[in-house]
Amino acid sequence: MPSKYIKLITHDKHQFIISRDSANVSQTIKAMLETSMFKESSTNKIQLEENALIMNKICEYFYYNLKYNSNNDEDGDIPEFEIPTEMALELLVASDYFNC
């Protein structure tokens, strides 16, 4: 039985513990967790190169996506996901990697 939560460790040693469902928003993480030959799938820990600031925003997006993707046919009023302008480029690089 795989754990319900997974741990993302940034390169500046911050740990983000998020639900598996939300992490699966990222196709990259999903692939890591689902492929049994990777160590990540058994330990549920993923070591990442991103820094904590960016990772924080990415986790926020995971939950944002999870929340509004599941109930989008109700009233369809989805608030915009806010990102600070100065972070946009780094986020683009990171989201390109995470494929989300």
Add this chain to the structure above:
Amino acid sequence: MSRRPLKYRREESANGTQTEASAIRGPNSALTEFLRQQGISAEEIRQRHLRRVAGEEATLEDAPGVIEINRETEPDQRAEEEEQEPDQEELEIRIAARRKRRAARDNNDGEYTDSDSEDNLEQEDNHIDQDAVERARIVGDEVECFRCSTSFVVSVYSEQDPETGGYYCVDCLKMKQENDRAIRKNQLASRKKRQRLAVALLDRQDVKIPSLQDISIKRITERIEDVDELGDIGAINMKKIAKIICRNRSLNDTTLSLFLNTAIEVLELWDCSKITKDSYDKICSFAPNIKKLTVLMCGRFHNDNLNYYATNFKNLTSLELDGPFLINNQTWQSFFKVKGKDLTSFKVSNTHRFDDTTLETLLQNVDAEKFQSLKLSRLAGIKFKDSYDMIPMYLTNLFELEISYPEHEELVDDSMLINTLSINGESLNTLVLDGCAGLTDEFLINGIKPFASKLRKLSLQFLDQITDEGFVGLFHEWHTNLGLNEVFLKKCFSLGDAGILEMFLHSNTTLVELSLNSVKDLTVLPFQVMRCNNLIYLDIGFIRSIDDRVLELIQKNCKQVKIIDCYGNNKCTAAAKIREDVKVIGRQSDTLW
């Protein structure tokens, strides 16, 4: 605002001295001017209104509760009228009160409706006056609430039910107002949602959560001026950003440099209208390894730039330019003499300075074995038929050929195409002949059919001489060709059922994109035969026979279809059953409001 000039006008017209030229007045609007010319005066209308109200006076006499004194309103107007009648002042007060109540009620209504137009303003006025009279009669009386049957005293704030005419008590009124507010809010939300859906449909997208990449790209492109370097964002994202900033029209000298580095081999810039001469040189000096360069809307692309490219782009093999009208024939020719032998693809469109001799120089200098793609679109400078006729003499290995919208339709004719196809047919994959209206069935039957065995994309838009006969002749037992992938027949007016049927029988399984836009004589028949399992995009706009049933039939028979354009088909309604993964664009029911 308008009272002062109106007053002047009344005085002037009274003594009859006013003329258009001599009148001294401040700035006024076009409407005021119009009303003045038509002899319509607001004062007159007001007087008439006052007279009418005076008529009602008698009936209002016994309801003192209704009078709300508001001395603040229109004191100068009162001063004007004071000497007319002793009763006038009281009347004014009544009017002011009524106007105030009406304003309050209008605010409650929120939005203006069409009925507010000037035509029935007068009528509306009457109606409201009647209302006021009705209400005035009852204010202060004790009545039963028409909903909860408790008795209460009617005040000026009480509201009537529009259908039954009964009054709401205070509590019920509060409830009703809250209800109304909720309904209005819901309506607004659903309208917003419909609008968002319709907008997304036009962009051919689903309404879904945007990916973080797209959000970031949006934010970056908003502030592209402040970006120093894009960094390692991947080629796909780079292309996306380039596309978006071209669409925003914010590609300029500063933002251009973000896309240039020594590693890139392909560069596509869709809107270069803001790029200056110096920056075109910069493309070459910062990204010297480019093999394939696409520069569209390059109005400022200069002779010097092309000369610079000729000597400094060592690897350039493919060049596409749209709108390079500053380049003169001499520069074109010297460019072809230097680079011609390296080119595999040359595409040019929208310039009048590309003439017959330039085309000849191009053809003479390219390497016939290497050269694969030629596009000559909207070149007004090519004026002689002989120039086009030369193409098959020099080019023998074409993969892609586009000759579209020539200056005159006689410039491109059947014999030239049959000639070209007989030589290049073996290799030809794409043939675009949009707007060469001089072409007839002959080139289909004697050119395409015998020679173009590898043809996959055929575009014949605006070819009005192509008929059923040609299409049947082409597609009937065309065994050498295994099927076309993309066919565009927009505005081929003379085509009918038989030709399209034959096309379906030949290319049913291979068609991926198909446009039959404005092939107006088509009936339901070809669509009943259509079994295009690989079809993804279909344009059936402006074909009158298409209705909801045909739409459903197409979806049933074409399992993969994703986008159906059906603009101008007024028999396609919201009632048609549309598969979830299909987007039907252009139905009248998908309006924004």
